[in-house]
Amino acid sequence: MIKWKYLFSVISISIMLIFAIFFFGGIMPQTTLNGVVEQNIKPKREFKTIMNGKYQTEYSNWFADNFPFRTYIVKIYDEIMFNTESIVNGVKAGKNGNLFGEYFTKQSLIGTLDKIQVDNYARNLKFIQDKLEERGKDLIYIITPSKAEVLPEDLPWNYRAAYYSLNETANIIIK
Incomplete structure (x- = not known):
């Protein structure tokens, strides 16, 4: 057990040392990221900005975008999230390369409306239609x-069961 703790400590310190060498040596291996990327420029060190705290904020923002290997880490993270069908920016990957918006997918799987809700909805639509007809619209x-x-067979795996059980319930209500 002590051997594993020692090995973990050595590996962790080595990785931090490598990052420090790259950063302080000015070596910033990066690649380009596609999409909207807002670049923060490195702030100039001035006495006034250091004293009012603005320099620290600007430097933190710059460093967050420019630490060594950042773009590689972002790409690896995105690839892992996509391949494990996790949600990235509210979008989930389904089968056959189809992407599903999480909000709209959940809305379509919430459930069917009962007869009272449908009648109420139809009454509201009729009211709106009558008001528009009075104005010639x-x-x-x-x-x-x-x-x-439309594409239930391409849904992400964790939505498929909900979709099929919902359809069975809807078919029972319709009958």
């Missing part, structure tokens, strides 16, 4: 399916 109401309803 037409109401055009378009119901579109979500991607989850």
Whole structure:
């Protein structure tokens, strides 16, 4: 057990030492990241900015974007998140390269409306239609399916069971 603790300590310190050598040596191996990337420029060291605390904030922002191997670490992290079908920026990867917005997918899987809710919804639409007709306007109401309803076979694995059980419930209600 002590051997493993020693080995872990040596490896950790070695990695930190390598990062320190790269950083203080001015060696910043980076690659480009695609997408929207806001570059922070390295702040100039001035007495006034150091005293009012602005330099520390600007330097922290710059360093967060420019530490050695940052772009490689970001790319590896994104690849792991994508391949494990985790949510990245509210988007989840499904089968066949399809991407599903988490919010809309969950909304389509919440459940079916009962008869009272549907009747209430229809009454509200009829009210709106009547008010628009009084003003000489037409109401055009378009119901579109979500991607989850059109491509259920491509849903991420953790949404598929909810989709199929929801459809079974809906079929029972319709019958």
